[in-house]
Amino acid sequence: MLTFAIPKGALLKSSINLLKSVGLDFSAFLDDSNRMLQIVDPTGSAKALLVRTHDVPVYVEYGQAQVGFAGDDVLREKQPRVAQLLDLKYGYCRMAIAVPKQSPYKTPLQLPSHCRVASKFVNCAKAYFKSIDLPVEVIPLYGSVELGPITGMSDAIVDLVSTGKTLRENGLVEIEELFESTARLVVNPLSYRLNTDQVATMVDKLRFVVENQSS
Template sequence: MITIALPKGALLSDSIQLFQKIGLDFSAFLDPKNRQLQISDPTQTATALLVRATDVPVYVEYGQAQLGIVGYDLLLEKKPVVANLVDLKFGSCRMSVAVPKTSPYQRPVDLPPHGKVASKFVNCAKEYFRSLDLPVEIIPLYGSVELGPITGMSEAIVDLVSTGKTLRENGLIEIDTLFESTSRLIAHPLSYRLNLDNLNNWVEKVRTSVINQP
């Protein structure tokens, strides 16, 4: 029996739809009364774990789940040792640099050397500014990154943007995009290579389902 790690939050309902299309029903997780974090599909073919999005690659890396769904942004940030197999197309967003509308810095390279940039995605931000040869300091924040520029703690932020509503509400504008992100099907590398529990068959089903979707 294979185990699949599903992410709580924004990607959950699309993830469950995807597996429904290939015959695995984990919709019990969408019941607001559900408190279980581990369920089997009704045909007893697979088990699903409901975990925080950040934890999905951990469960897959340690082989506790053979498959998982995770945003490409997390793969770039955490660099887990997992196989990135299928672009699932949903959960589109982008990693952007944003500054206050009134900022004198309207291009990333305008930012002052040793300026400060607040981000949850410390590694992505560091890599980006290193590639620009700009020695800024990255301040790790875990909630409300927008508060960085509002309080004056940082000149800019690097954050995930989907609709752009949060940025607009906080008077921030995007001045560059680091990369675009979508959800990915990931697998435990060894299980995939050895085709344990006929894993490749499930991966192919997901791949075909994504290609054939309208």
């Protein structure tokens, strides 16, 4: 049976709608009273796992799910051994560096060497600062990263930004965009090559829907 890894949070509704467009219904995950983490489509042809966003590529890499929906930000951070086959064109956000509004630093290159940068995207942050040859200490935070500069623990943050409202409400401003991110279709490479449980066939169906929606 074909298994999908569907992320909780911002990508959930769009991912379920996309699957619905190819005849698979996992809308029970949208019910606030639902506590199930695994459900089978009413047709009995596929099932879905409801997992944390950062866990999607893990389930796909290890074969517990053949197909998953993951943000490009997560894939850049985790560098999983999965095949990225399709930009799904939803879940837009950007990875950015932000500092307090009153900060004297207006560009990343103005940040002092060995300053502290808080982020839940540790690898993305390290890769960026290495690319501009600026040594910094990246502090891993997995809650409200904005508290880093607010409490004085860090000079800046690297985090996902959608509308920028959270930054503004906490007195922070963007000084650099690292990259843009959208949801991506990822598959287990072996399952795709062997077309296990018709993975390749499903990918073709999803590609057709996405390409026709964007045309």
